[in-house]
Amino acid sequence: MKNLVERFLRYSKIDTQSDPNSATTPSTLKQFDLAKLLVEELKELGLEDAKVDKNCYIMATLPANCNEKLPVIGFIAHLDTSPDFSGVEVKPQFIENYEGGDILLNKELNIVLSPNDFPEMKNYVGNDLITTNGTTLLGADDKAGIAEIMTALEFFKKNPHVKHRTIKVGFTPDEEIGRGADLFDVQAFGADYAYTIDGGELGELEYENFNAAGALVTFNGRNIHPGFAKNKMVNSMLLAMEFNALLPANERPEHTTGYEGFIHLTKMQGDVEQSKIQYIIRHHFEQNFENYKQLMSLAVDFMNQKYGEDTVVIQISEQYKNMRKMLEPVIEIVENAEKAMLQAGVVPIKKAIRGGTDGARLSFMGLPTPNIFGGGHNFHGKYEYIPIQSMQKAVEVIINIAKI
């Protein structure tokens, strides 16, 4: 498994941060630096058709080494790292045989990775951890996923007696800015189903995510000199506050977990004349999700009856959907992943994602794609770390899924 860690380090040192303010794909040209290296390495591993397209999507095939006609499976990971934290000059550090205490990431800056803040670190006593030096993110999200897929491919190259089905590999740009699935050519990829290796802790298996919409609500007031405002002024900011008070106070992100949804106020701006507020609406269950949208529309109707037509205007835009609907008809692909984990001695942790994934988008584009752990923790920041043993388990799980 020396190669696994070496690969991960090689990839993590290449800065591939994506940029939400860029309109191009890839959003940053530096993502090609890693992509080109990966194409070379895929070819060295015998995946002769490996190539990167002009938008920085890599695709490659490891053909089956048996005659049985079996579904083609894909493994997908993303090249980019989060725009939220620097990925320049990542300098990983190793903690061998972690003893369970604080880890000093950076002496000068006094940055400490502590189980007091991150109690799940205690699960990895005795493991070997890779951490940051406190000044960058680590990039285990999702370069661990890439390294794990590459190492599984190497296993099949070195063990030709192990029979496996046709494996498609896809590495995508710009996942962190929500565009990873945009230009993914499902047809060209040619897999019947796929897995993103983009989850966190050991055992994570995800095939449900939120249904998601956004709402922009505009409040039209009437500004008059306050000295002469009686029975004339309508203060749009107060209308906005009244509207918000009509929404369920407990169904907000800070009060919800698991399968509980929410309506989340994300932005407000306004003056007496006009105010605009924005919400995101999230729920795993379609009916509850529809109920949220209807509730907001009813609140708008109520306000308009009280204050006059078009005082309040709502625009709701759909964002993404729960992939569970697309995965239920092919639930065996989730079960196969569970079996593959159990074979590797990993207890599957099935969780509903409180967000979205590229896999959800791909599932609705015709490629059912649940998400499997890559092994890392504390993504998108300086406290990111990954146990090497979790990475090794991820490789085993990929191998178990692919072999016959």
Ligand SMILES: [Zn+2]
């Ligand atoms: Zn990721």
